[in-house]
Amino acid sequence: MEKINTMNYLFAAYVAIWIILALYLYSIHSREQSLREEVRRLRDLLEKKSRQ
Amino acid sequence: MDQRGQARLDEFLGALLFAGMILALYMAFLQAPREKTMGDLQRIFYFHVSSGITGLTAFAVNFAASVMYLVRRNRWWDHVALSSAELGVMFLSIVLVTGPIWAKPVWFVWWTWSPRLTSSLVLWMLYVAYLLVRNYVLDPDRRALVSAVFGIVYCVVFDSLVAGHPSSTHAGDRRIVAVHAPGFLYVLGSFSDLVHLSPAPAFLPRSVAAGGGVAAAACGHGFLKGAPGLWKRSTP
Numbered sequence: 001m002e003k004i005n006t007m008n009y010l011f012a013a014y015v016a017i018w019i020i021l022a023l024y025l026y027s028i029h030s031r032e033q034s035l036r037e038e039v040r041r042l043r044d045l046l047e048k049k050s051r052q
Numbered sequence: 053m054d055q056r057g058q059a060r061l062d063e064f065l066g067a068l069l070f071a072g073m074i075l076a077l078y079m080a081f082l083q084a085p086r087e088k089t090m091g092d093l094q095r096i097f098y099f100h101v102s103s104g105i106t107g108l109t110a111f112a113v114n115f116a117a118s119v120m121y122l123v124r125r126n127r128w129w130d131h132v133a134l135s136s137a138e139l140g141v142m143f144l145s146i147v148l149v150t151g152p153i154w155a156k157p158v159w160f161v162w163w164t165w166s167p168r169l170t171s172s173l174v175l176w177m178l179y180v181a182y183l184l185v186r187n188y189v190l191d192p193d194r195r196a197l198v199s200a201v202f203g204i205v206y207c208v209v210f211d212s213l214v215a216g217h218p219s220s221t222h223a224g225d226r227r228i229v230a231v232h233a234p235g236f237l238y239v240l241g242s243f244s245d246l247v248h249l250s251p252a253p254a255f256l257p258r259s260v261a262a263g264g265g266v267a268a269a270a271c272g273h274g275f276l277k278g279a280p281g282l283w284k285r286s287t288p
Contacts, residue, residue: 006093006157013096013153017103017146024142 093157100150107143110136111179111207118203121196130196133203134186137179144176178206 080098087094117133120126151169152162163169182202189195 006091009153009157010092010095013150014099016149016153017099020142020146020149024138 090158093154096150096154100147100154103143103146103150107140107147110140110143111175114140114179114203115207118200118207121200122204127192127196130199133199134183137182137203141176141179141183144172144179148173148176175206182206 076098080095084095084098086092113136114133117129117136121129121133155164156162182199185202186195186199189198
């Protein structure tokens with residue numbers, strides 16, 4: 001155990017954890033953005049229809 | 053809850069996430085002592101084990117929500133099932149990535165095809181398939197129905213595959229569960245705001261991460277207090 005530099009593995013593991021978390025949060029954020037955009041477009045459409 | 057309230061809650065959970073992760077890193081790297089046999093490498097466990105507990109709990113929630121959907125036919129339960137399946141896949145991904153990174157210097161191999169490890173990988177693949185299959189069913193009611201059936205079948209598969217193969221280093225060993233008991237905070241953090249899921253799913257992952265951060269810190273503290281001599285057996 002002593003001969004192996006375990007800090008490299010520890011660093012790699014924590015980097016991997018943060019990358020996975022960041023990717024998941026990013027995917028949630030982008031899905032939320034597209035959902036908001038869709039809602040906004042629908043609202044605009046409804047407003048246009050009501051004016052007509 | 054109105055939009056303003058949701059935005060405030062979102063901000064609060066974001067702040068909790070930041071504080072929790074900072075606290076977790078402080079506890080895992082500075083507060084917890086260096087483990088006697090594995091050295092600093094053991095600090096991987098503070099996230100590995102908590103992620104495992106959370107991921108498997110997420111699949112259990114998926115099972116319960118799938119049953120509830122079949123009983124009530126309320127789409128809200130389908131949303132809960134989907135969210136918990138996503139969370140389960142995400143946390144099990146962390147487990148499957150950090151496990152081999154820990155195993156290489158300790159077991160001298162990245163991966164062993166032991167029943168427990170293999171069945172965990174298979175379980176992960178099954179739930180990835182669950183998420184993919186949902187995209188191919190266009191009718192929302194039919195999609196929810198198919199997903200509910202898959203969710204129930206998968207949970208039974210999990211029970212026979214993963215839980216049926218206890219190993220020396222994984223769950224089933226009561227001492228390990230006891231030492232990592234604070235990891236259940238992680239679970240609480242993950243699911244604490246499922247009740248708000250239907251109107252605003254966006255802040256769910258933030259609360260997950262916040263809960264995870266606090267729990268990882270708590271796990272570090274738990275290990276500090278109760279771990280001496282626990283890791284004598286380090287074979288797959």
